Structure formats: C-alpha cells, structure tokens
Amino acid sequence: MNQDRLRLDLADLADEVNPVDLRDRALRTSRRLGIQRAIATSAAAVVMLGAATGTAFALMPRDDGQAPLPGDSPSITVTPSPTEPSPIESSPTPEHSRSAEAPPSNPGVSDAVLSGIRFYLGFTDKDAVIHAVRGTADQVATRVSLDTEVCVRNTITVSPDGKRVAWVQDSADSGMTGVLMAGTVGKQGATRLLDGVDCLGSNPLVWRGSDLLMVSRGAVSVLYDVAAKKRVDGDPGQETLRCWSADGRWLAAVSDGKPYVADGTQLHQYAYTPPKGEAIKWDGWRARGVSMDGRYVSVGWIGTDPSRQDGSFTVVDVTTSKVIELPVSGEVRSVQFAADGRVLVRQATRVVVLDAGFQKIGEVAEPRDVQQLTLLTYAP
Template identity: 25%
Template sequence: MNRPGVALVQYLTEMAEEVHPVDLGERVRAGSRRVRRRRRVALVATVAAAVALASGVGWAGRPSPNGLSDRPAAPAPATIPAGLYYLDTTVDSARVLLLDGAGQAREVKKVIAPECGVTLSPDRRQVAWVEVDVRIGTSGPLMVAHAGQKDARKVLDDVRCTGGDNPVWLPDSARLLIARSSAAQRRLVEASSGAVSDTPFAAVRDYVCWSPNGQYVAYRENSQVVVARAGDGTVVHRIVFGDESVSVRGVSDDGGRAVTSAGPSVIRYGAPQLDYGSHQVDTVTGEDVPLPAEIAPAEEADAQVQPAPGNHVLVRIPGSPAAALYLLDAAGRILDRRAEPETLKQAALIGQ
C-alpha cells in the first residue's frame, strides 16, 4: 500500500515531464503576426472597395452588366417666366414694358427725359432712375416711382449715372447701390427714406451684379472677374479675364458662372442703352461657357444673356427668325423657348 506523500510526488513528476518552457517573446511575436494579417486583410478590403468605386466611375455613360446605364439624368423641366420686362428708350422717354404669357406687351411705367439708368426692382414693383441728361452732366437726383403709377419722388441728390456707376437695386428691393460725385466710395440708400449706409462693395467702381437668389455678387477688378459673398464681400472666386473693356453683367445662383459684356457700352440717343451681357465664363476654371450651337448667333454680341433663378440662364437672340428667347440649364441644355413680338426687337430685356 503506497503512502499518500509518495503518490503525490510521483504525480507531480509525471506532470513536469509533459510541460515545456514558455517563450513569452515568441508568444508576443505570434500575436503581432496575427494583428498584421488582420490589418492586411482590412487594407485589401479597402483597396478592393476603392477599385470597385473607380470601376463604377469608369463605366459612367456605358451600359453596366445588369443592363442599366449611368447616363446623365434628364434636365428638370422648367419654363420661361410668363411675365418679362423690357426697357424701350427713345430720345424723349424710357418706357418699361411687360410682356405677358399671351405675347402682349403693355406699358407699366413711362419716364420722361431727361433720365439715365432706368432700373426695375427685383420684385417688379418700383422703378428708379437718375434725372440727368448725360450729354451735359453725369449726376442728378435719384428718383423712385411705383410701377403702374404716376408718382415719382426724389430720394437723394448728387447720384452718379455713368456706365458702371448706375444705381443698382439690391435683392431686397428696398435699397440701391449708388455712387455720388461728392464721395469717393459707393454707398447704399434706402428707397423709402433716403437713409445712407455702408456696403462691402464701396470701393468697386464698375458694374456690380447680384445673383438671382441674392447669395453672390460679381464685378470686375482691373483685369479680373471677382465673385464674392453678398453678405460680407468675402471673395470666393477670382479669375484673370484680360480685357479691361469688358465688364461683368451677371452671376449665377451658385456663383460658378459670370456673364460679361462683349465690349464697351453702346450709346443711343446720347445716353448709354441698358447694358447687357453676351458671354459666359466659368468663375472656377476661367474657361468660356459657349451657347448651344443650335442658337448661338454668328456674332457673340448679338446674344443677350441673363442669369435666371434655379441656376438657369435666359438667352435672348433678337435676330433669331424662329424664337428669340431660350431658357438653358447649367449644362447648357435648352429647357424652353418662346417667340418674341417684333415690336420689342429694339427694346432691352431688364427683368424676369
């Protein structure tokens, strides 16, 4: 009969013979190898996902294996506004005309000469102008009247009206950007009270244009086209344009396209006609944005281009025999077209 102590010693001896020394360094290295393997698997999965995404981009516009196509989406439907406003200028007066959806034009305001810089407020309710004969002077009282009424009131004296210094309505239809002969910088004036205040664009001495949604402002600075935030004047785009005789006449809702003139202002009846743009430029790349070949006139200056709400653009071709008005989307696709009465061929489009 074995004693208990002897049995315990024998058991411990057998167990020791089966145990091997533990190499902690090797255990750590093995764990590290497992972690690296997991990382490589994760990296391969990430690369595979990137390749799959790149392959999807590479297939854009081509049929996919499931028979579907990644072609650009069709343009969203849009139409030319039913009411369009024109300015018809003669030696004796300037008339603001409304072209309705039925193709009929009627007078909404007549301003008797001398007048300069007649401009319609964005809400189409007020008309402003400077009472001056530009053949003998460059400044005079700023006048404002309600569209459809005979009232006219003086808002402020000594307001300039020379090309890019013309009064410009702000998107709120309550204030105008003005320049004065007695001041070096531009100011804002309240149409209702004549109160004057500061503006971030005080130093701009050329045309200043707001986008239809009021978010951006565009102007020329020396040989550059500048796009800035309307609220504080922070510049977001700046491109070299080169021709200092060209000025900015509009900017799209996203600030990505500016409308410029084809050259210096045209003079009629001793005063500058309402200036318009005829050319588009990408304010990010500086590249030209051409009109569709279907509607582009032989002479670029024969087109009148205006930014329209929704990042669209309204193009007027007065010499077009088929249709004079076209609405384009940001990609240059024609969304709508409309004929224009012969009686408006000599008038300028000033509002939508």
C-alpha cells in the same frame, strides 16, 4: 394669351411684400468682415464690398405731401384700361404700336418655358416706356417723362423682382449728376431719394437684390435702400465694375485689376480673354451678371447700357476660367441669370431659355414691338 391675367399678375408683383430677416443681414455683414481679413493676408488681395441692408417695405407712391416734386420733374404715369382699373396701360405706345405681323402667342410653350414677366425699355420723344411682356403678350406697364435726356436715358432701370423702377433725374446745373428717383412699376407717383448722384460712367445705378441700389456720388459709392427710403451705412469698398446676382448674395467686381466673384464666405478669382478682333473696339470687358450659385458670370463690353444687363455675349465659369458653350446658334445679344435659376439667352427675335446647367428648356418668340428694345430684367 389672356391679357387680363397679365394685368393681374403685374398688379400682384407691385403689391407683394417680401420681409427681410435683419439677423440674416447682420450675419452676412459678419461673414463679409471675416473674408476681408482672410483676403488681406493672401497674395491676391481683394477688398470685399460690405454693406448692411435695411428693412424691406413695399415702395408706394409718395402721398404724405412731404417734399413734393418740382413741376418739371419726370414722373411715372400710367393710363388705365377703359374697361377696368389696371396698373398696365392697355393701349400701345405710338412709336411701338403692335403689328399684325408680330409672332402669334403660343400659350403651350411660353407659359411652360418662361411664365414670368420680362421688362423691356424703349423711348419716345417725351417718355421712357417700360413694356411688360409675358410670353408674346406685350403691354405698356409704366411711362417716365423725360425732362432733359442724358441722365434719365442712361440710368432708368427695374429691380430684379419687377416691382420698382429707379432713375436719375437731370439737374438743371449739371449734365453729370442728378437726383435719384424711384417709384413702383405700374403705379403713379415717384419719390425723390438722394441728390448729387452720378448719371454717367460704367455703374450709374446697380441693383443689389430688389431693395438695395448702389449709386455713385463722385468718387464714393453709396448703397441706398429704395424700399426704406434711406442710405445704408457701410464701407463702399474700392471695387469697380460691380454687379450682383438677382438675390443680392453674390458680387462680381474687379479689385486691383483682378476680376472675382464672392459672397460673405467664398471668393473665386478668374480670368477671361475676349475675342481679339472685337476687343480692340472697346475699353475692355466686364461681368454683367452673376448666376444664383455664384459660379458663372455673363460677360460683355464696358460702356454698353451701363445701368442694365443687356449687352453680354458669353458665359464664364469662375471656378475654371473656361467659357461655357451655349446651346444656341447665331449672335447672342444678352445673357441674364434669373432669380429662379433659369438662364435667358436673348437673340435677334427670340429668347432661348436654359436651365442652371445650360441645357435648353425651350424658347419664346419676342413680340415685334420689343425686339429692338433693351431687356431690363425678368421677374419669375
């Protein structure tokens, strides 16, 4: 696998700008208000989450000299290649050095089956390390320094398009809240966005698309536009255990104890009964991902990797409440719905790739260095 290509592609991901149609966002808000009125009059009442979104700009490291970070703040650091400038660190991390026994690259398979970049999260004693992997080529993209461990470890996450990294920096006076921080994957610098953000619980940081981030401040949910660096006004709603599809259209949540999936015009309530033997070990199950058409959710346990999607083990059709039989054998570590419609089923040493109808397209062997790490997201 050509690692130069990986470096260039990741740089392109960081520099792309995706304009957002504000009229479309206003229409979505209007549709949301309509479905809220409809649901309020039905027997199974569900309160919809409504939020207008802000204008998307490419998030760059702060260089205006305003509100500098404290000297002990975690920051994104990247070591460039010694031969040419690169947003990806070319040398391996000390605790995850590449092994000669790692599965060999197979361009004929990995490029065709999973041509985008997978982002994995690992930790050293001093840093949170984000790996960028294409096929079986693994390189370090970004490091975030750890101050105290609780908040950063529990919240660091990458946006669905692979451009932005966000986390909660621990506060000196509390282990429960901190400062919302954000930066660009593969670039230096970080921006201080919002104080008093919770870093524990079942939903510390949740992406709604690639620009908006839902955070919790006490009992209040806040939607923050990371690209525009401002809070988005709107009713946060009363839903719990929320997650969105990769494009931010479909919301999976729970209201009055009833799980559902909805956009601005459609609502699907569904039921799921987890395996009895496993269920007694946990505090319940939850949706951890939503398909691009809103028809399917990936299901996992509450409390596992709260800011990330890793940890789901099955898929439910929300229109029928039936479990989908995945074409894999062995334990499933996570199921993720990608923005291009593909479904990534992660197992012990491989990622099995399915189409939107859950037919197998192929599979990619994971590099040995990342097999025990958290799969944050896949950017097509």
